[in-house]
Amino acid sequence: xxxxQLEIAHVAAAHPRDGxxxxxRGLVKRFDERQVLHGLDLDIEAGQFVAIVGRSxxxxxxxxxxxxxxxxxxxxxxxxxxxxxxALGGEVRMMFQDSRLLPWRTVIQNVTLGLSGKREVLQxxxxxxxxxxxxxxxxxxxxxxxxxxxxxxxALARALIHRPRLLLLDEPLxxxxxxxxxxxxxxxxxxxxxxxxxxxxxxxxxxxxxALADRILLxxxxxxxxxxxxxxxxxxxHGEAPFAAIESRVLKRLMTVEALNQRNQLRGRVRxxxxxxxxxxxxxxxxAGSVSAAISTRSLREHSxxxxxxVLAAFKSTEVMLATVD
Amino acid sequence: xxxxxxVFKKGLAGLLPWxxxxxxxxxxELSAHLGWLSSRVLPExxxxxxxxxxxxxxxxxxxxVQVSAARAFIGFAIGGGLGLVLGLLTGTFRSAEIxxxxxxxxxxxxxxxxxxxxxxxxxxxxxxxxxFLISFGVFFAIYINTFHGIRSVDPALIEMGRSYGLSGWALxxxxxxxxxxxxxxxxxxxxxxxxxxxxxxxxxISAQAGIGYMTMNAREFLQTDVxxxxxxxxxxxxxxADSAARLLERRWLKWNSAYSAT
Numbered sequence: 001x002x003x004x005q006l007e008i009a010h011v012a013a014a015h016p017r018d019g020x021x022x023x024x025r026g027l028v029k030r031f032d033e034r035q036v037l038h039g040l041d042l043d044i045e046a047g048q049f050v051a052i053v054g055r056s057x058x059x060x061x062x063x064x065x066x067x068x069x070x071x072x073x074x075x076x077x078x079x080x081x082x083x084x085x086x087a088l089g090g091e092v093r094m095m096f097q098d099s100r101l102l103p104w105r106t107v108i109q110n111v112t113l114g115l116s117g118k119r120e121v122l123q124x125x126x127x128x129x130x131x132x133x134x135x136x137x138x139x140x141x142x143x144x145x146x147x148x149x150x151x152x153x154x155a156l157a158r159a160l161i162h163r164p165r166l167l168l169l170d171e172p173l174x175x176x177x178x179x180x181x182x183x184x185x186x187x188x189x190x191x192x193x194x195x196x197x198x199x200x201x202x203x204x205x206x207x208x209x210x211a212l213a214d215r216i217l218l219x220x221x222x223x224x225x226x227x228x229x230x231x232x233x234x235x236x237x238h239g240e241a242p243f244a245a246i247e248s249r250v251l252k253r254l255m256t257v258e259a260l261n262q263r264n265q266l267r268g269r270v271r272x273x274x275x276x277x278x279x280x281x282x283x284x285x286x287x288a289g290s291v292s293a294a295i296s297t298r299s300l301r302e303h304s305x306x307x308x309x310x311v312l313a314a315f316k317s318t319e320v321m322l323a324t325v326d
Numbered sequence: 327x328x329x330x331x332x333v334f335k336k337g338l339a340g341l342l343p344w345x346x347x348x349x350x351x352x353x354x355e356l357s358a359h360l361g362w363l364s365s366r367v368l369p370e371x372x373x374x375x376x377x378x379x380x381x382x383x384x385x386x387x388x389x390x391v392q393v394s395a396a397r398a399f400i401g402f403a404i405g406g407g408l409g410l411v412l413g414l415l416t417g418t419f420r421s422a423e424i425x426x427x428x429x430x431x432x433x434x435x436x437x438x439x440x441x442x443x444x445x446x447x448x449x450x451x452x453x454x455x456x457x458f459l460i461s462f463g464v465f466f467a468i469y470i471n472t473f474h475g476i477r478s479v480d481p482a483l484i485e486m487g488r489s490y491g492l493s494g495w496a497l498x499x500x501x502x503x504x505x506x507x508x509x510x511x512x513x514x515x516x517x518x519x520x521x522x523x524x525x526x527x528x529x530x531i532s533a534q535a536g537i538g539y540m541t542m543n544a545r546e547f548l549q550t551d552v553x554x555x556x557x558x559x560x561x562x563x564x565x566x567a568d569s570a571a572r573l574l575e576r577r578w579l580k581w582n583s584a585y586s587a588t
Binding site: 070100105143 | 482483485486487488489490491492496500501504505507579580581582583
């Protein structure tokens with residue numbers, strides 16, 4: 001056992017692995033006729049934690065799969081540390097939304113998947129990785145016996161054992177309950193700080209992005225439309241005022257972008273505002289007729305909408321949203 | 327106190343499914359005794375037991391069982407082996423599927439027993455003909471289930487495997503084969519059942535030994551009790567083969583909660 005530990009330390013020292021520098025230029029991805037990414041540019045410093053938010057179908061997962069080398073790119077280039085990205089290189093590891101553990105392998109066998117070497121060394125490495133995610137005692141169980149959060153922790157251990165320099169996280173916490181999610185966020189943050197890899201997290205949970213990321217990117221229609229740097233000290237508390245301010249800024253932007261979608265909007269002028277105790281009603285005259293939008297009184301107070309203002313009325317399947325016209 | 331009554335209840339519950347068979351056996355024995363049932367139609371259960379005992383003591387029974395079982399399993403090994411290899415091939419390589427699958431699907435629709443006249447012309451009436459029929463019958467159950475097993479392996483897992491550096495044989499061993507195993511074993515169980523059906527028919531055509539030969543011979547001499555022993559032997563062997571397949575499922579698929587339940 002003593003020898004094994006030394007060997008691990010030796011292996012780790014021989015490959016000092018810090019974060020990977022990522023450079024994306026003019027990335028275009030088409031699936032048959034449909035273009036998902038439209039000439040996307042992106043630079044990520046080594047060791048940075050970047051979160052990508054956006055609505056489903058905006059291309060954020062496609063971007064991540066491009067970085068992972070899971071799909072071929074249609075146009076453009078991706079460079080890691082100045083070198084061309086190789087398909088499925090060993091420096092990049094991905095965590096998927098569903099843990100994708102092999103149900104017919106035990107937890108520890110899942111963690112050592114794809115590794116070659118002396119059995120005892122692998123075993124010790126895997127035990128260490130499992131201990132890091134707090135699951136050392138579940139090593140010999142079947143994945144079906146674990147909860148969703150535990151499975152994702154195994155998946156994290158499986159990624160960590162490869163000592164990746166770029167860790168890609170594709171909504172890995174999306175299916176977890178709120179409490180487990182916050183626990184996992186803390187775990188991911190701690191491990192990221194320890195290992196120093198570059199991390200790219202795709203999420204639709206803005207507060208998760210604020211909690212973890214140095215930088216939040218908003219992807220809309222295959223382009224990056226917002227690049228917000230987060231400088232809050234770590235670890236970040238969800239309730240704090242600066243946290244909430246950034247969160248609401250990104251959310252607002254997300255909503256605005258949504259409202260500015262060309263296909264489902266109408267330009268109009270506010271005719272009437274009926275203020276209620278909780279919800280207010282805003283009536284808007286548009287070329288197509290009168291539109292009524294329900295807005296919470298609180299957000300109406302924050303955004304100071306007046307009668308006669310020019311607005312955009314955007315239609316979603318269940319509601320009408322308003323955006324002011326600059 | 328409560329645990330005693332619990333054990334008692336459990337034992338009673340275990341007995342319940344056997345009540346009907348026991349009742350039928352008693353009724354059967356009684357009808358034979360009272361002369362309602364001619365022994366030429368159906369011998370009494372005790373006579374069947376006596377016949378089985380006599381055959382077992384003389385050693386005749388074991389020779390026949392051995393011959394039949396050997397036929398069944400050699401045929402199963404040839405047909406099942408070929409089915410497995412071809413199923414893996416067509417499941418894995420699109421080109422192999424294009425080249426082979428249509429032909430195999432056409433042949434699949436021929437009932438094996440319809441081939442008997444042709445098989446007798448080709449191989450005569452000795453062992454080869456019987457092995458051919460069994461192999462032919464077993465082949466498709468395993469081929470189809472292997473093919474579908476391979477095709478239905480979760481592509482997300484394969485993608486994960488590739489992104490973790492697996493390819494070629496390693497990918498096959500870690501992900502594709504284990505993923506297809508449940509389906510392959512369904513094929514094995516089905517093939518085992520079918521194997522006995524074909525064996526029975528093949529052995530009644532012509533044979534110098536085997537359970538089928540034993541029953542056909544007994545028929546000539548109106549030994550209904552021996553005929554019944556033969557039929558029960560087939561049932562027993564079939565049940566044994568099925569239990570063996572279940573055991574494999576429990577062993578190899580113990581990760582799957584649907585099979586690990588004891």
